[in-house]
Amino acid sequence: MNGADRYRMTNKISYTVDTLVVGASLSGSVSAFILGKAGVSVALVDPQPFPRQKACGEGLSALGQSYLKQLGLWTEALDRASVPLFGYSIKRQDGSTVSLVSRSDAPQCFGVSRVSLDSHVLESARCQPSVSFVNDKVVSLEPWNGEWLCRTSNGTGIQARSVILGVGGKGFQFLSDEPASSHYADARFGLAFWCKGGWNNGRPSVVQIVHQPEGQYFITPISEDTVNISVLLQQSGRDIPAKGEMKRRGLELLRSAGFEVREVSDTRGAGEVHALRRVGHSSLYLVGDAIERFDPVGGMGMTHAVLSAALAAASVLEGRWDPGPALRKYYSARWRAARILRLLSELSYELNVAENWAVLKLVRCAPRFSLWVTSFLRKCVPSLPRVVLDARSLGERPFASESQLPSYSFSLAIQESRS
Numbered sequence: 001m002n003g004a005d006r007y008r009m010t011n012k013i014s015y016t017v018d019t020l021v022v023g024a025s026l027s028g029s030v031s032a033f034i035l036g037k038a039g040v041s042v043a044l045v046d047p048q049p050f051p052r053q054k055a056c057g058e059g060l061s062a063l064g065q066s067y068l069k070q071l072g073l074w075t076e077a078l079d080r081a082s083v084p085l086f087g088y089s090i091k092r093q094d095g096s097t098v099s100l101v102s103r104s105d106a107p108q109c110f111g112v113s114r115v116s117l118d119s120h121v122l123e124s125a126r127c128q129p130s131v132s133f134v135n136d137k138v139v140s141l142e143p144w145n146g147e148w149l150c151r152t153s154n155g156t157g158i159q160a161r162s163v164i165l166g167v168g169g170k171g172f173q174f175l176s177d178e179p180a181s182s183h184y185a186d187a188r189f190g191l192a193f194w195c196k197g198g199w200n201n202g203r204p205s206v207v208q209i210v211h212q213p214e215g216q217y218f219i220t221p222i223s224e225d226t227v228n229i230s231v232l233l234q235q236s237g238r239d240i241p242a243k244g245e246m247k248r249r250g251l252e253l254l255r256s257a258g259f260e261v262r263e264v265s266d267t268r269g270a271g272e273v274h275a276l277r278r279v280g281h282s283s284l285y286l287v288g289d290a291i292e293r294f295d296p297v298g299g300m301g302m303t304h305a306v307l308s309a310a311l312a313a314a315s316v317l318e319g320r321w322d323p324g325p326a327l328r329k330y331y332s333a334r335w336r337a338a339r340i341l342r343l344l345s346e347l348s349y350e351l352n353v354a355e356n357w358a359v360l361k362l363v364r365c366a367p368r369f370s371l372w373v374t375s376f377l378r379k380c381v382p383s384l385p386r387v388v389l390d391a392r393s394l395g396e397r398p399f400a401s402e403s404q405l406p407s408y409s410f411s412l413a414i415q416e417s418r419s
């Protein structure tokens, strides 16, 4: 009896579904929503008690917002609850300020609460009759006969034909056959907290970024009376202040920006950002931060989460008869899309963090041209696949014959890293 057979004997299979989606944050819920709309059976698993706060600067790019709109996931309520933002004002350590503000009516990004956004997307997924939400943590995934067997911490067994991993990038590792991952040289980490209160001189319509010796403090209005403060630090090379100290400094900056603070939340921390996992095999779909964590300065994290989730869902839908080529198509489509998102992120990084002389000069001397470059690049990012926009009942996909299924020669377990 092999490991998988023993597994089946000792674990009750509670769900047999077409697709298992691990992680119900933005990327996971978007994939589950699209698949659910097409009538594909999905088990969506996450241990978090939703709605929940998440460490994030909560700046959604206009591109990300347009993807959500096209998918029917950006509602009027979200529109009313979010804050349109027209650019960035960067205060450097020498006291000088660089502004990159669009004069057009079109916002560059939106300040939006992840509590509202993530809950809405998750609820939209859960409303699909073929989607089951399992409020639990996946502890192991094992290939079995061309399919997957999954176990959660409460012992629930899930059998699925394909797996989408939207587990984020925070300290998770595959215990065996870890696909090689790489960190950009300047991997960073960050934290966020939220303040309620009011603006003395009217709410600003830009994201304010204030440089401090240890990193950058982002001030993003996310509603009439709430502000998100996120802090991004270099991983190494500088003394890292304690969380409380960063919070104190953030509050000071917020007050000097004209915000009267009434209430302050706890801080939410996050592990490394700015990292890429190179998938060494094409046997499961990694989406969102699980495959690539963009530097949050560029605000491309949520945009990538939505786009990669839609590309993965498209591959699951298109690969109903022949999953192998569809998986390969996903990885190359995501890579192509990520190249441009990466470039946009890198430009923001050079401007904000590296304080690249050439980029600073360009923004100072030709702000309109700089904005044109970024909006041109945004137009080069692929549009959403037709199949996900048209997703309507396809019914269950048939069991593929053994020869059509990709062969899995490894097993993997997901566990929270202790490091």
Ligand SMILES: Cc1cc2nc3c(=O)[nH]c(=O)nc-3n(C[C@H](O)[C@H](O)[C@H](O)COP(=O)(O)OP(=O)(O)OC[C@H]3O[C@@H](n4cnc5c(N)ncnc54)[C@H](O)[C@@H]3O)c2cc1C
Pocket (backbone or CB within 6 Å): 022, 023, 024, 025, 026, 027, 028, 045, 046, 047, 048, 054, 055, 056, 057, 058, 059, 060, 061, 136, 137, 138, 139, 166, 167, 168, 169, 170, 172, 189, 190, 191, 192, 230, 231, 270, 271, 273, 287, 288, 289, 290, 293, 294, 296, 299, 300, 301, 302, 303, 305, 414
């Ligand atoms: C400080 C900071 C500021 C940021 N600011 C911005 C910003 O302003 N704009 C922007 O666009 N992006 C920003 N980002 C990045 C953005 O938050 C992420 O890119 C985005 O949340 C990725 O979404 P995701 O769905 O891939 O993963 P996540 O949002 O990380 O969600 C992963 C989910 O998987 C679940 N999970 C994990 N393991 C398991 C398991 N074993 N079983 C079941 N479920 C599991 C978790 O509970 C979680 O709900 C920021 C990030 C940080 C850290």
